[in-house]
Amino acid sequence: MLAGAGALGVLRFLDEAKVNTAFTGTKTLESALKACYADPRYGRYPDSLEFLANPGDGARAFIEPAALYDPWHQPFQYNPQEWHPTTGVPKVYSLGPPGKNQPISNW
Numbered sequence: 001m002l003a004g005a006g007a008l009g010v011l012r013f014l015d016e017a018k019v020n021t022a023f024t025g026t027k028t029l030e031s032a033l034k035a036c037y038a039d040p041r042y043g044r045y046p047d048s049l050e051f052l053a054n055p056g057d058g059a060r061a062f063i064e065p066a067a068l069y070d071p072w073h074q075p076f077q078y079n080p081q082e083w084h085p086t087t088g089v090p091k092v093y094s095l096g097p098p099g100k101n102q103p104i105s106n107w
Contacts, residue, residue: 015097018071019104022094025067026106029076029092032062045090049078070094070104 032052036042041059046052052062068075074095082091084107093105 018097019102021071022096022104023106025070025076026092026094026104028063028067029078030089030106032067033078033090033092035062045080047080049076049092070096072096072098074098 029049029052033045036052037045041057042055049068053065053068054061070076072094076092076094078090078092080090083089084091089106091105091107093103096102096104
């Protein structure tokens, strides 16, 4: 019985760690988006997150391709038209743990 309770505690801890990792991932992507915006070659937010990993013009990538995926191996979501009303930063989010309807965003 104690082993079962301990296993549940470990699973909860792992779930919480993945949620924290997803939030950190959204902030990493936010920073890469800001760097792209500030880059004089682009001067705007890209149309997709994939651009950050592969600008396609011989330029150095803003992030590694693996950063495009959340801890559940699903791609992070991004809408370049959805900006925070105060900061103007685009929203980046993970759909969160499968089946839990718990999105995790940079806002």
